[in-house]
Amino acid sequence: MSKKVVIPIGPQHPALKEPASFDVTLKGERVADILVKVGYNHRGIEKACEQRPYLQCVYLVERVCGICSHSHSTCFIQAVEEIANIQIPPRAAYIRSLIGELERIHSHLLWLGVAAHEIGFDTLLMYSWRDREVVMDLLALLTGNRVNYAVNVIGGVRKDISEEEKGQILKAVDILEERTKYYVQVATEEITLIERLSKVGYISKEDAVRLGAVGPTGRASGIKRDIRKDDPYAAYGEVDFEVITDDHCDVYGRAVVRIKELMQSYSIIRQLLKKLPQTPLAVNVPRLIPVGEAVSRYEAPRGEDIHYLKSNGTDKPERVKLRAPTLANVQSVSKMLEDGYLADVPIVIAAIDPCFSCTDRMIVALDDVSAKKSDRMDWKSLREFSINWYKKNRGIDFTKIKKMGK
Amino acid sequence: MKTANDIVEKFKETYSSFIVEIFAQRERRIWLEVDKKFFRNSFEKFVNQEGFNMLSTISGLDLKDKYQVIYHMCNEYGVVLNIKVSLNKENPSVQTITDLFPSAELSERELEDLLGIKVEGLVQGRRYPLPDGWPEGQYPLRKDWDASVLDKKIEKVSDGGKNE
Amino acid sequence: MKIVDKVINWARLKSPWVIHFNAGACNGCDIEVVAALTPIYDIERFGSILRGTPRHADVLLCCGPVTRQLKDRLVRIYEQMPEPKFVVAIGACACSGGAIDGCYSVVSGIDQAIPVSMYIPGCPASPDAIIDGVVKLLKSYEESLKQADKKNENSK
Numbered sequence: 035m036s037k038k039v040v041i042p043i044g045p046q047h048p049a050l051k052e053p054a055s056f057d058v059t060l061k062g063e064r065v066a067d068i069l070v071k072v073g074y075n076h077r078g079i080e081k082a083c084e085q086r087p088y089l090q091c092v093y094l095v096e097r098v099c100g101i102c103s104h105s106h107s108t109c110f111i112q113a114v115e116e117i118a119n120i121q122i123p124p125r126a127a128y129i130r131s132l133i134g135e136l137e138r139i140h141s142h143l144l145w146l147g148v149a150a151h152e153i154g155f156d157t158l159l160m161y162s163w164r165d166r167e168v169v170m171d172l173l174a175l176l177t178g179n180r181v182n183y184a185v186n187v188i189g190g191v192r193k194d195i196s197e198e199e200k201g202q203i204l205k206a207v208d209i210l211e212e213r214t215k216y217y218v219q220v221a222t223e224e225i226t227l228i229e230r231l232s233k234v235g236y237i238s239k240e241d242a243v244r245l246g247a248v249g250p251t252g253r254a255s256g257i258k259r260d261i262r263k264d265d266p267y268a269a270y271g272e273v274d275f276e277v278i279t280d281d282h283c284d285v286y287g288r289a290v291v292r293i294k295e296l297m298q299s300y301s302i303i304r305q306l307l308k309k310l311p312q313t314p315l316a317v318n319v320p321r322l323i324p325v326g327e328a329v330s331r332y333e334a335p336r337g338e339d340i341h342y343l344k345s346n347g348t349d350k351p352e353r354v355k356l357r358a359p360t361l362a363n364v365q366s367v368s369k370m371l372e373d374g375y376l377a378d379v380p381i382v383i384a385a386i387d388p389c390f391s392c393t394d395r396m397i398v399a400l401d402d403v404s405a406k407k408s409d410r411m412d413w414k415s416l417r418e419f420s421i422n423w424y425k426k427n428r429g430i431d432f433t434k435i436k437k438m439g440k
Numbered sequence: 441m442k443t444a445n446d447i448v449e450k451f452k453e454t455y456s457s458f459i460v461e462i463f464a465q466r467e468r469r470i471w472l473e474v475d476k477k478f479f480r481n482s483f484e485k486f487v488n489q490e491g492f493n494m495l496s497t498i499s500g501l502d503l504k505d506k507y508q509v510i511y512h513m514c515n516e517y518g519v520v521l522n523i524k525v526s527l528n529k530e531n532p533s534v535q536t537i538t539d540l541f542p543s544a545e546l547s548e549r550e551l552e553d554l555l556g557i558k559v560e561g562l563v564q565g566r567r568y569p570l571p572d573g574w575p576e577g578q579y580p581l582r583k584d585w586d587a588s589v590l591d592k593k594i595e596k597v598s599d600g601g602k603n604e
Numbered sequence: 605m606k607i608v609d610k611v612i613n614w615a616r617l618k619s620p621w622v623i624h625f626n627a628g629a630c631n632g633c634d635i636e637v638v639a640a641l642t643p644i645y646d647i648e649r650f651g652s653i654l655r656g657t658p659r660h661a662d663v664l665l666c667c668g669p670v671t672r673q674l675k676d677r678l679v680r681i682y683e684q685m686p687e688p689k690f691v692v693a694i695g696a697c698a699c700s701g702g703a704i705d706g707c708y709s710v711v712s713g714i715d716q717a718i719p720v721s722m723y724i725p726g727c728p729a730s731p732d733a734i735i736d737g738v739v740k741l742l743k744s745y746e747e748s749l750k751q752a753d754k755k756n757e758n759s760k
Contacts, residue, residue: 051631072568074677094704182632265468344501355497
């Protein structure tokens with residue numbers, strides 16, 4: 035029996051782009067247990083939404099997450115429109131879907147790069163992020179901003195797509211499709227990638243259902259669930275696409291699902307542009323939203339995003355509840371890591387495409403008051419301790435070194 | 441069993457003793473209120489017999505005169521079943537569903553931390569989402585709560601620690 | 605100025621190593637920081653590379669309104685960086701709280717927790733703005749070094 039060692043990972047860690055911490059208990063090289071601690075990114079957005087008018091809420095909700103900003107704002111607006119019984123014009127629905135798909139492309143390419151970085155395949159990171167810039171330029175062209183597009187308004191969208199822009203979208207999609215074919219080739223033929231990702235982070239279909247995995251994480255375990263198909267919103271009822279699933283159930287499966295979904299997105303964009311109806315962009319909306327409640331669902335790049343909204347007849351919501359896909363997926367991470375290697379931890383965490391700013395949108399944090407009572411050191415005394423330790427044992431006085439440097 | 445109206449009809453027939461109110465808001469949206477006494481019993485039936493086998497999330501509400509918990513469930517046809525349970529203001533508590541859905545753990549801890557609704561049978565663990573040092577009895581999502589109880593003052597690092 | 609110092613300063617100006625920290629940001633600025641490192645913008649042209657540990661870094665690229673939970677961690681990371689160190693606040697939230705200002709769980713701006721040398725506004729700040737900010741920061745540092753040098757010579 036080897037000794038158990040606890041290794042804390044995070045909140046600041048090179049493998050994590052966002053703060054979250056994982057206490058990994060190791061038995062030798064293998065993970066015995068993992069404790070996930072999220073909540074570093076809490077800003078209190080749900081409470082803030084209750085204090086702001088609907089129009090401001092849209093922009094606030096958009097800033098829940100910078101990567102899936104359009105997902106959150108669309109999901110929230112759909113709930114508002116359902117309560118107020120507003121039918122948006124078809125062209126607006128098409129444009130929402132179009133921006134949503136462009137966002138999915140940018141998010142999946144981003145994920146591909148981050149995942150490649152976690153396994154030390156930086157060439158792929160540079161490739162996929164270079165291609166991602168094609169989508170970013172397109173989004174900047176269509177909406178005026180690279181991230182946080184703010185294209186939605188209650189009752190429709192605020193910006194039209196011109197014929198010229200249509201041509202540019204199609205051109206960009208052609209370029210991206212060509213590049214994605216290359217990634218499909220890499221994913222199916224590159225032996226290092228297959229060997230590195232196969233059998234890592236395994237989760238069976240039963241476990242995935244039980245733990246509530248959504249989006250590509252669930253679909254890679256064979257759960258055929260996609261809100262775009264199950265509960266069509268915007269213009270998804272009018273386009274033809276396939277829900278990609280995979281039965282590998284591991285990180286490799288998740289990579290394959292995402293890459294194949296890119297191909298579906300290109301096809302959806304082409305169909306949307308072909309059918310784009312000629313109607314106004316938005317309808318007029320009353321400032322006061324009637325009393326009611328609604329649940330709105332949206333297939334964000336990471337999975338199902340669900341918003342619950344309750345209105346009380348004023349210009350401010352009574353209660354807004356957001357559930358981002360990462361919250362559903364983060365609980366399956368401990369199952370995926372069971373008996374895995376420590377070296378697999380970063381890629382398994384990255385494979386669910388975590389987005390902790392979404393997850394933590396409503397978690398509150400305060401200074402650790404109770405730490406003083408326990409035998410844990412707060413960071414100031416820990417720092418003093420380390421300075422004294424070096425002085426005593428190594429004869430280095432850090433305070434002096436600082437003065438010399440000046 | 442695919443459309444919301446069929447499900448509503450069936451539920452009205454089968455579970456009339458549990459249900460306080462049920463209606464289909466639109467295609468694929470069912471709202472349902474059950475009596476707290478029968479909550480666990482009926483919840484198990486909805487999950488095991490009616491095929492609502494996926495929990496999306498749990499919302500907690502402060503309705504001023506009472507608390508309400510809403511379980512957002514869905515089945516494989518994309519129908520969303522919103523199960524409401526009303527709780528009294530004095531001593532709000534609800535039974536856990538973590539034995540059926542382990543993924544409900546974080547949502548239930550949210551209920552405990554942010555609204556002060558006691559979840560019976562929830563195993564001890566790291567509190568979520570509030571940190572360990574959070575003052576007792578402060579529940580930020582309650583309507584009568586305001587942030588002034590928190591000490592907003594933040595200590596600044598003295599000139600970047602250069603003179604330390 | 606000693607020749608060793610001259611070499612160190614030259615190296616520091618030619619090759620600032622950066623560390624990135626998300627202090628409760630929405631990810632928008634974070635992905636733009638990473639985008640600045642990748643081929644189209646390529647901050648490595650200026651000798652910058654992203655480091656994993658604050659002990660190796662000269663510049664802290666920091667985004668987000670600083671949540672209460674992360675404030676202590678941010679200060680700790682800042683303290684671990686060797687002198688001279690610079691902090692760049694990226695994005696509207698990091699500059700002043702932005703859209704998140706007023707929420708009960710944030711302290712509204714990096715400068716509420718640690719001293720900031722450069723503010724880059726924008727929601728999110730675009731990669732070219734980030735690169736421009738870092739380059740301008742180094743220029744101003746170069747200027748201040750030159751002035752300090754002049755002062756020293758005059759006093760001799």
